[in-house]
Amino acid sequence: MRSPGAWTLSRRLSVVFAVLLLACSGVSAWLQMAASERHEREVTQRLSLGLAAHIAGNAELMQRGGLNAEAVRDLFDKLMAVNPSVEVYLLDPGGRIVAQAAPPGHLKLERVSLAPVRSLLAGAPLPVLGDDPRGMGPKVFSAAPLQVDGRAAGYVYVVLSGEDRAAISANLAAGSALRTTLWSMAVVALLGLVAGLLAFRFITRPLRQLTDAVQDFERDGVAALGHAPALDAVARGNDEIGVLGQSFVQMAQRIDAQWKALTAQDQQRRELFANISHDLRTPLTSLHGYLETLRMKADLLDADERRRYLDIALGQSRKVGRLAQELFELARLEYGVVKPEKERFALADLVQDVFQKFELAAQARRQRLVADIAPGLPVVHADLGMIERVLTNLLDNAIRHTPEGGEIAVRLLHGDAGVQVEVADTGPGIPRELQPVIFTRPAFASGGERGGGLGLMIVRRILQLHGSDIRLEPRAGAGAVFRFALD
Known part of the structure; x- marks a missing residue:
């Protein structure tokens, strides 16, 4: 019997489903935000891919013998004033920063890895992330080689999502974007939870009905x-x-x-x-x-x-x-x-042997013992002693209940898979009210009429051990006929 505080299977499934749904919703939101961020980076980098090349083509940046430091600083200040989201750097051929416009104390790296730069210039799939000299993690960038007097002088390196843009994006993400994502996740989770609970209730309904049936069976049988x-x-x-x-x-x-x-x-x-x-x-x-x-x-x-x-x-x-x-x-x-110890023997020979045991008793009562044996009977496979006991009990019963001058007959016939044995007498027969129970218990009719004793119970049990059974055949007039088969 289920205790009142026990959780049902439906309730446990519902809780597990709710936890899995929340976990899946969280993972889905994280994947969605990651995909959105990747998409934004790719769009930004694709739109500004030629910005570094445009800057590198500005002739005012060059002077005889090297870069024009004053022109470089003036250009950087103008670009970052027009588009605060970009940060422009000049790199030497080894990646060391040689010119920049970062406020004092904001520059965290002195050198930028050139591997992402070479990948971008080689046409790698976008987005390609590179170092952020201000130490705010990998960023999308635009890069172009810089030449002075026909020789390589380094690279123009433009961070397309600078420090100011990252700060604004973080604030926006903590605001409306995050709220929208969380609300979307909550709505989807709530709808999925309701649908799941209804589905579980429908699916587990047969199980609840079966549980109720088991409890009813335990109580009422x-x-x-x-x-x-x-x-x-x-x-x-x-x-x-x-x-x-x-x-x-x-x-x-x-x-x-x-x-x-x-x-x-x-x-x-x-x-x-x-x-x-x-x-x-x-x-x-x-x-x-x-x-x-x-x-x-x-x-x-x-x-x-x-x-x-x-x-x-x-x-x-x-x-x-x-x-x-x-x-x-x-x-x-x-x-x-x-346990029966089976062997093969001729049933006709056994019947003759049993007849010899009852010959004197039958003569004393002037009764006739008749053996009706069909020709060509097969041998049977059974316990010889047990089958002799069966025939002895049946003949003894028949002789004791057959009046003087009567007849007891044993017939051996061809059966479906062996030999069919029939023991018949001309006695008073067995009363109708005792016929259903003569093989299951000792029974005697009122007035001393013929019934069934332990002998018939022994006969039936021996035959059951041989895979057979005995039955009382209906017979018009007086007498009783018992029939069984052996193979």
Whole structure:
């Protein structure tokens, strides 16, 4: 169960999205400002690219033997008065500043790197940044070679974004431009955040419905799934959440089926204990009664009566012993203690062997044992001892519940993938109300009619260990027919 203060997945996704959106907006604003600055530099440099060459062509700057210092200073002052954004410098062939018009204390460099100058003169892509003699970082510039008396005398170096322009640009950037950028970023971020939150709410809606369904299932069980149409919509989806919804529904149904099976097994176990207690109590009570009678009336009974009482007591003792043995055998089969050791054998030979064990018992009751075996039957692959136990239990059951003069038949037929076995008798049959439970618990009809004991439960468990099962076939008239298959 989710605690009240816990953050939902939708809320966590929204916070992460908001942080990422703000980070992306900041990066976008920085890239935009950097691109705008680069564009401005390129435009400025492209427009003023010929300014240095124009200055270098001024003849008044030259005099015999070198530069005219007075003319140079006068020209620099006029240019910087007309366009305060430019700063003009004369460089010697090594890049050292030989003439400039900077106020005292503003010049920070005595020499300018000539590599950017040569790149610009070689036609490198704009903008090309060079040194700022006033130490304010790389700036766009215009440059041209300067010649005196036909020989190279250095370069005219014009910084196109001088100190005054940089100060004004910084103030403007801190003012309207920055505010405009920040407001634009805020508006874009706000719109993106609203759109993202709506999208997350729409995307995570099936997940919230699935979460509600899980909580309902935890509270009300599988019955809650029948009152969750939203879950049906989620389970019909083809995305990952739809697959998760389908898996949850299947898991819930499987858990419900397993829970019902466990409940049914628990009920069967309770009924088994109750019936076994009844089956044990009856012979034990009879055994106790006859033994007590023998002790109390030993001197009053003749030899025949004592022998009859002892025979009855011995018969009840055998019944208790047989029931205890069957119960022990069933427990070993149920808990997997016994594993079938399969081998190949002819089922027809096994039927004849089992018939020999019951031949005397059948003759004593004037019953007929019939083996109806189809020709050409294949051998089966099974545990010989276990299958013998199956046939023994079925024949013993049939002989005990078939009246004198009746018939017990075992038929071996060709099955779909092996041999089909059918055990039929002409007894009273099994009452309709007991037929659904004869293989799951001991059951006896009222009035002492035929039912199902532990023997049939053992038969079914042995066949299940062989990948088969047994069923009671409907039959018109008297008698019961049991059928199973082996391959």
